[in-house]
Amino acid sequence: MLSLQDQMKHAVAEAAVEQIRDGMILGLGSGSTAALMIKSLGKRIKNKELRDIVGVTTSFQGEVLAAELGIPLKSLNAIGHIDLAIDGADEVDPNFQLIKGGGACHVQEKLVAARANRFVVVVDSTKLVNRLNLAFLLPIEVLPGAWHQVKIELEAMGAKAELRMAQRKAGPIVTDQGNLIIDASFKDGIIDPINLELQINNIPGVLENGLFVNLVDQVLVGEINNDEVSVRDLVKA
Structure with missing residues (x-):
């Protein structure tokens, strides 16, 4: 049985994939929640629920996973824009500023986020903080x-x-x-x-550095309320 944190990660990853449309160029993030999103995307492509998708990965690990799942990939230099980037975060403050880089991928992650027309962050509720860097380096x-x-x-x-x-x-x-x-x-x-x-x-x-400032358009948060998993669309303070 999945832990409560893993249930939140699954829920928020699925919510993010619901925003993907045919023909999109996608920024595919790094980390455990982003990996769940990539797996869900790969399943939908295989089942022909999504078509003409191109992915741009933010890490070698993500590149390997996406390739194994049959997601078409291009390098950042080979595309002119990114329609939607989806990635996790190590900390999110009330103004949608982030710390990323726990997996040492923040350079490529920031390049992809900066190129995206929309940047959606997917986290579980443990990643929300009032001030960055009090708990996470x-x-x-x-x-x-x-x-x-x-x-x-x-x-x-x-x-x-x-x-x-x-x-x-x-x-x-x-x-x-x-x-x-x-x-x-x-x-x-x-x-x-x-x-x-x-x-x-x-x-x-x-x-x-791992500060992602004024890049985020939307934060989806996986939560547990009364033993029920839900996803909250966070509103910027």
């Missing part, structure tokens, strides 16, 4: 030769910063782009995501 992708320099700069900004280490191998996590990840936390959380995103990205050696 902010991922920052850095060039391998610059990680220590970037760490010093982040600490000068008041952050605790650590190189993300791999769990099942010696050494650090390496991204799909061949870079490293520094995870940062600020004592009082992130009060001003808009300015902090720019400030961090201006540090030499930083490729991109």
Whole structure:
């Protein structure tokens, strides 16, 4: 039997797929909830419920899954636009600002989200927060030769910063782009995501950080109420 959290993820993934129409170019996100969305999409394509779909993936893992399910894929450089991008998030604040990058895919995820005409975020209710970065670390992708320099700069900004280490191998996590990840936390959380995103990205050696600012059009939230699973369409504060 599925856990309550998994039931929420399934429900919100299905709700997102309901927004897909024939002929769309789709941004296919990363993470556990996005994977459920990709599986549902693959099933509908196989059953001919959806036609002429093209996917643009945000991670190598998502590319492998979509290919196995027979979803036609193109690279970001091969398309002129994305109709709809669907992805998860590690944290969502009341203004629809996000932290992403728990899976170290946030560079490609942000590229896809920025290209999309509509960006829909799918989460379970545990991902909703009043302020970003109080519980979840902010991922920052850095060039391998610059990680220590970037760490010093982040600490000068008041952050605790650590190189993300791999769990099942010696050494650090390496991204799909061949870079490293520094995870940062600020004592009082992130009060001003808009300015902090720019400030961090201006540090030499930083490729991109996991703050997704002013990109989200809709947030679908899986919830449990009285032991019943439901999906709430969140309203921006």
